[in-house]
Amino acid sequence: MSKVPLTxxxxxxxxxxxxxxxxxxxxxxxxxxxxxxxxxDLKENAEYHAAREQQSFVEGRIQDIESKLANAQVIDVTQLNAGGKVVFGATVDLVDENSGDEYSYRIVGEDEADIKAGLISVQSPLARAMVGKEEGDIVTVEAPGGTREYEIVGVRYE
Known part of the structure; x- marks a missing residue:
């Protein structure tokens, strides 16, 4: 199994x-x-069945997390010498070219992604468009609502 990037x-x-x-x-x-x-009597014991169901869920989640950690490539963005380029783990400040709206996203692994917290997956179209770009570059993203253009106004390694 290939390594999965993780901050x-x-x-x-x-x-x-x-x-x-x-x-x-x-x-x-x-x-x-x-x-x-x-x-x-365990056959008609709802508490027993509920506890067993919880146990099954917890054990499955434990195995899932252990597997993710075993296959993780932990990347410390503060140790990278990216030279101002957008890389995995970087926080990128963007301005929508059409609306002028400002956004700030950190590029993270798939399991960490949470758009409400400003964390986007490295596999997302926006992240793929930004990786390798620098401050001042314009990125074009094909979104379901049409093509969007963003200017990268800042790149931070936190």
């Missing part, structure tokens, strides 16, 4: 979630299953 912050968030699931959620669910078993 340092994204890797930390995944590790935090993994620790929470392993050391808080897993023991809590184990206790809930034991308590439900103590109530008797």
């Amino acid at each position: 340092v912050r994204g890797a930390e968030k995944l590790r935090e979630e993994l620790n929470r699931l392993k050391y808080k959620e897993r023991p809590r669910i184990t206790e809930a299953i034991a308590e439900a078993r103590a109530h008797g």
Whole structure:
């Protein structure tokens, strides 16, 4: 399996979630299953079935996170010598050429993307158009609503 890019912050968030699931959620669910078993007949015990379902979800998520971390290529953008170019992990300030609206996005891995938080996937059309460009460049993006043009007004490595 190929390596998947991940920012340092994204890797930390995944590790935090993994620790929470392993050391808080897993023991809590184990206790809930034991308590439900103590109530008797498991066939008609809704608490038992709900706890088992939670356990299945948590174990699946643990495996998913462990797999993502094992296949991650953690990139620390502050250590890159990008020379002002837009690269994975960079925060880019843009101005829409048509409306004059200003945007700021950080280019992150697919699992970290959250448009509301200003985090866009490196696989997104906008990120692909920006990578390799520099401050002052105009990027053209084919969006569902038509072609959009943005000027890169700033590139930061945080």
